[in-house]
Amino acid sequence: MFDLTNLSVHFGPATALREASLTIRPGDRLGIVGESGSGKSMLALCLMGMAPEAATLSGTLTIDGRDMAEATERDWQALRARRVAMIFQEPMAALNPLSRVGDTVMDPLRLHLGLSKQAARARALDLFAEVGIPDPAARLRQFPHELSGGQRQRVLIALALACDPDLLIADEPTTALDANVALRITDLLVRLSAERNMALLFISHDLAAVARATSDIAVMYGGDIVERGPTRAVLDSPAHPYTRGLLGARPSATSLPRDANGKRARLPTIPGTVPGMAELPKGCRFAGRCPVELPHCASERPALTKPGPDRSAICHVLSQEVSA
Incomplete structure (x- = not known):
């Protein structure tokens, strides 16, 4: 359905996304x-046709075989909600505080599907029930501030599902939610994806949620997709040094780090900080923070390497290991 080939996003000399390639079925x-x-959210915005006006794009994005390079805003408006929809970060900011949540969900139904107000209300009630909002009729009349964080997130999911999209992009859908609510939201998205045969792009810092929600994973750093493969295989045996560092920094209730005396030690971290877009190395984006860096890593971009079945990564060190 959706195919990215070497898609890059530039802001003058700065690069927010570099030659990203993905196929979503x-x-x-x-x-x-x-x-x-x-570059996670920038990738999502490109799939929605919502890259910032100041951005310069190169590469290709095709939807159902159609190159979207010449698509107008009207073309994208016809695709949004019906073909691709997005759950944006922070539900309190994403919902209009002056509109009842029922009206917010009914608007795209009337605009895109041409439903009457009565039919749109009936559909909104069904959607609220489908995503697990209690007492849907009462909730339709409420404003965002009258709902809990979990209920607001479910309203956003109902809004995204309203026109039955083929691809649902969930950008940090569990942010600011407590652990139990986050778990229920994650399971809800997985269930809806399976029931509707709907593609799900799940963007998150929460590796546990990603492991639970996805079958494949792409690891991004500095605008590059540095590693890609089946979720379980990548999380169990990360190939790229950045992926290994990311997983190594995860806190675990069962394996807290200990020093030589058996006392709790500090969690491992990735040294340094992510450089600004205009300060990223021309070669491997992870150069300068990588524990196994080679002399040419900062100046030469690594080629794509296949560390295992259905897996890929870009890393000079890994390329040497695979060829050896």
Whole structure:
């Protein structure tokens, strides 16, 4: 359905996304992980046709075989909600505080599907029930501030599902939710994806949620997709040094780090910070923070390497290991 080939996003000399390639088919559940500033949300905005006006794009994005390079805003408006929909970060900010949540969900039904107000209300009630909002009739009349964080997130899911999209993009859908609510939201998205044969692009910092929600994963750093493969295989045996560092920094209730005396030690971290878009190395984006860096890593971009079945990564060190 959706095919990205070497898609790049530039802001003058700065690069927010570099030659990203992805294929998304019906029913796929793909996780996107990485630190803040890695390009995850920019990738999602490109799939929605919502890249910032100041951005310059290169490469191709095709939907059902159609190259979207010349698509107008009217073309994208016809696709949004019906073909691709997005759950944006922070539900309190994403919902209009001056509109009842029922009206917010009914608007796209009337605009895109041409439903009457009565039919749109009936559909909104069904959607609220489908996503697990209690007492849907009462909730339709409420404003966002009258709902809990979990209920607001479910309203956003109902809004995204309203026109039965083929691809649902969930951008940090569990942010600011407590652990139990986050777990229920994650399971809800997986269930809806399976029931509707709907592709799910799940963007998150929460590696546990990504492991639970997705079958494949793409790891991003500095605008690059540095590793890609089946979720379980990548999380169990990460190939790229950045992926290994990301997983190594996870806190675990069962395996807290200990020093030589058996006392609790500090959690391992990835040294340094993510550089700004205009300060990223021309070669491997992870150069300068990588524990196994080679002299040419910062200046030469690594080629694509296949560390295992259905897996890929870009890393000079890994390329040497695979060829050896």
